Amino acid sequence: MTNAPSALIIDDEPDIRDLLEITLFRMGISVETAPDLASAYRLLNDQTFNLCLTDMNLPDGNGIELVQWIQQHVPSTPVAVITAYGSMDAAIDSLKAGAFDFVSKPVELPRLRELINSALKLAPQKAEQTPDDEEPGLLLGQSDQIRKLRKQTQKLARSQAPVFISGESGSGKELVARMIHLQGPREDGPFIAVNCGAIPSELMESEFFGHKKGSFTGAVENKEGLFRSASGGTLFLDEVADLPLAMQVKLLRAIQEKAVRPVGESKEVPVDIRVLSATHKNLPQLVQDGLFRQDLFYRINVIELAVPPLRERADDIPLLADHILNRIAREYECAPAHLTPAALDRLQGYAFPGNVRELENALERAFTLCDDDTIDAADLQLGNGNQAPMPGAAAEDHQPPTSEVAIPEGDIDLEGYLEDIERKTIEKALEATRWNKTAAAKRLGITFRALRYRLKKLDMD
Known part of the structure; x- marks a missing residue:
């Protein structure tokens, strides 16, 4: 097939190779096959493939060895691993080694086709067009830390491995998740972000998995749920540490089985999503304390990505501040304000316990208080310590009120x-x-x- 995508299949079982070859051929993909690692290496040295699909157990080695070899020699070729049924540890090891994704035996053809279609969006020629770390996207800054973070997000975008994003509150964990989504094969699919701590525990199962009309009081219509809403895209679980233990069990099953069972339904519904998660809490410590399931921790923490706090990249503050002030000016249809050298020094010398979110609040407050479109150090109201006043609070706001405010009864x-x-x-x-x-x-x-x-x-x- 001229100009057709090409794939390499490595499996020592002829029947499996034939099944996979027929499936891929019907998808318009030209196929080469190999029964062992030695044959695969020869083919990979001679040809360029858009996709590699390998069994985990081979006569002269295992699939993880091939994944590692491809990562070193042809990293732009996505490789997926076929694992034995129930071998979740082997699947996770392959993802950590750099596999694009995995599929379990017996191979379900619909799941296989989804995997192949996603992998083909990461063809080698597309890798050459991927912007380098000089293109900031959503992650603004030129510090060494932010450059490293951008490179990591580009690399992780080419995988389907679950990523756990750690970092302090306000440091930009959701922006990192969006960058991974936007640079990967799911960029045209939905990006669904959910704060796990904001959902009441009694509604959590329905919110995540959906429900059938009439399944409980108040279920007046069918509900899709977050997992199905994110199908074909990415589900970002923010503050995942806040999930109750009972929900953690159900979440683990949904992630492992790639399927959900809506409340009131008897059958599971397959979902095609990539799961990214984050929290500002110490998740390993919560596992030790018995507050977070260890098996779920290992499942969502296949790869950890740490977001640096703002105080560790103070050199990025001028660029961030300029971007924030211009955005505020556009939103409120005002002329942009500018920082004096003293204000900029104050910002770069402040610890920002609230990170970028606190910087945004401080600049928005200063924007409203400054005169002549100029923000001086005093307008920032950052105080002398490490904690800024609450957004919108002026110095005189800390004085006790001179009159009582009538508070209405009830909630x-x-x-x-x-x-x-x-x-x-x-x-x-x-x-x-x-x-x-x-x-x-x-x-x-x-x-x-x-x-x-x-x-x-x-x-x-």
Whole structure:
């Protein structure tokens, strides 16, 4: 087949080789076969393949040896491993060695076709077009740490191995997960991010796996669930350490079997997803304490990727700050603000326990308070220690209130309640000044820029 994708199949069983060859041929793929490692090495030295599919157990070695050889000599060729049924440890070892993915015997042809289609999106010629670490994508910065992180995400994007992303709160773990997704064969599929700690435990199974209409009180219609919503793409489990133990068991089964059983259904539904996970907590310690299942930890932590805290890459702060300030200006349709040298020194000398998220909050607050589009060190309100004031809080906000605020009875939406107070206060100031925004800002004791920001935020402009 001219111009057809090509694949190499390595298996010592003729029947398996024939089955795989027929399956791939019907998919329009030209195939070469080898019964052992020695034959495979000769073919790999002579030809370029878009995909390699190897059995784990071979007469003169094992599939992991081949994976390691390919990683060293032809790393742009994705290789998948065929493992014995139930050999999850062997499958995980192959992924750690650099395998693209694995499939278990007896080989399910629909699963095999999914794997092949994903692998073919990582053809050798595409690897040459992959942007190098000078193209930042979502991960801005030129420090050694961030360059290394970008290279790691590019490499991991070419695999289907589960990746555990560790790092402090606010350091950018979800951005790393998105970069892995966007640079891989699933880039055209959905990226579904879920905060595991934000789902009530009684709704967790339904949220993850879906449910059948009428399966419980309140199930008024069929629900797809997060796993099926992410099919063909990536499911990012943020704060995975917050999962209760009972849900950890079900999650482990769903990941291993690549299938879910919606609440109220009797049959499992296959899903084609890549799982990425993250937490700011010490997951190995939680395993030792019996709060996180060891088998699930090994399953999601095939490869660990550490995101550096902002304080370890202070040289990136000027670039990050400029990007953040320009984004804020676009969002609120204002002229961009600029940092004075003193403000930049203050930012680079601050420890940022909240990392990039805290930097964003500090700059957004300073953006609303500064005069003449210039942010000075005092506008940042970072204090003298390692902890910045809460977003939006000025120095005088720390004084005790002079009058009591009436709090409504019962459960309240605090954020909505405070926004309502802010909206009414601004309306009164605008009415008192006949809708002169400059005068209203002065009456409120804030800058004109701060008033514009709040009007935009509250949809009052």
